[in-house]
Amino acid sequence: MAKIELMDFIGMKRSIESGMNRSAGFYSLFARLLGMGFIERSIHQCLVGRKAQKLEVLGPGDGLGLSDAIQNFEEVRLIDLSQKMLEKAREKLEHSDIEYVLGDEGDLSLGGLVFVPFVLNMYSEEGQSALLKRISGLMDQGQKLLILDFNPEQKSSPFQAYLWILYKGFRLITGIPVGKLNNYHLQAMRYFEVLEERNFAKACLSARLYRKVN
Numbered sequence: 001m002a003k004i005e006l007m008d009f010i011g012m013k014r015s016i017e018s019g020m021n022r023s024a025g026f027y028s029l030f031a032r033l034l035g036m037g038f039i040e041r042s043i044h045q046c047l048v049g050r051k052a053q054k055l056e057v058l059g060p061g062d063g064l065g066l067s068d069a070i071q072n073f074e075e076v077r078l079i080d081l082s083q084k085m086l087e088k089a090r091e092k093l094e095h096s097d098i099e100y101v102l103g104d105e106g107d108l109s110l111g112g113l114v115f116v117p118f119v120l121n122m123y124s125e126e127g128q129s130a131l132l133k134r135i136s137g138l139m140d141q142g143q144k145l146l147i148l149d150f151n152p153e154q155k156s157s158p159f160q161a162y163l164w165i166l167y168k169g170f171r172l173i174t175g176i177p178v179g180k181l182n183n184y185h186l187q188a189m190r191y192f193e194v195l196e197e198r199n200f201a202k203a204c205l206s207a208r209l210y211r212k213v214n
């Protein structure tokens, strides 16, 4: 990665960390106000019925949607940049083998299913590319990655209007400069092949299961 891009990527993560720490206390209220129940449901639906020895969640935030779904997995690791969000998750979640890691994609361990819920939408195109490259660099050939997020291919006007309001509100409360939804699917195809695709909430949310190939 060029030096300037790396600096941008690090700056982006710092801004996310401080913004999420600042808003952790009212994140779930914000989520409820903006009708984000469908996001919570999609996280749950995406994971239930899946089985793997280990689940690694990159960006669990305050644990939205994870309570029941993580029970399918023997071992759970939750990795987040924000200490405050992790504390909220810790208050909410129960599991016999759960580890909370204050860190980033560099803390992923080998094996297991890597789940990235509603994280990539926060990054610029370059940030998404850097993040996916780093994630793939820490995975074994054949290891699986599950990305759930707003669907960048959904162009309907109501959805675009909803996103506009959501991003405005999110910027206001967190100070994180989210601007537009970049197409992380295109970046993911550089390192992964698609195994499964599923949409939620009238295709406003998209889940893709990938396998590492490069």
Ligand SMILES: C[S@@+](CC[C@H](N)C(=O)[O-])C[C@H]1O[C@@H](n2cnc3c(N)ncnc32)[C@H](O)[C@@H]1O
Pocket: 013, 016, 017, 020, 039, 058, 059, 060, 061, 062, 063, 064, 079, 080, 081, 082, 085, 103, 104, 105, 117, 118, 119, 122, 131
């Ligand atoms: C928009 S929140 C979504 C949280 C939760 N998944 C949800 O859907 O409510 C994104 C979360 O990802 C975390 N995050 C962003 N980039 C990350 C990275 N590179 N490594 C670890 N956590 C990250 C943020 O701190 C934040 O808690």
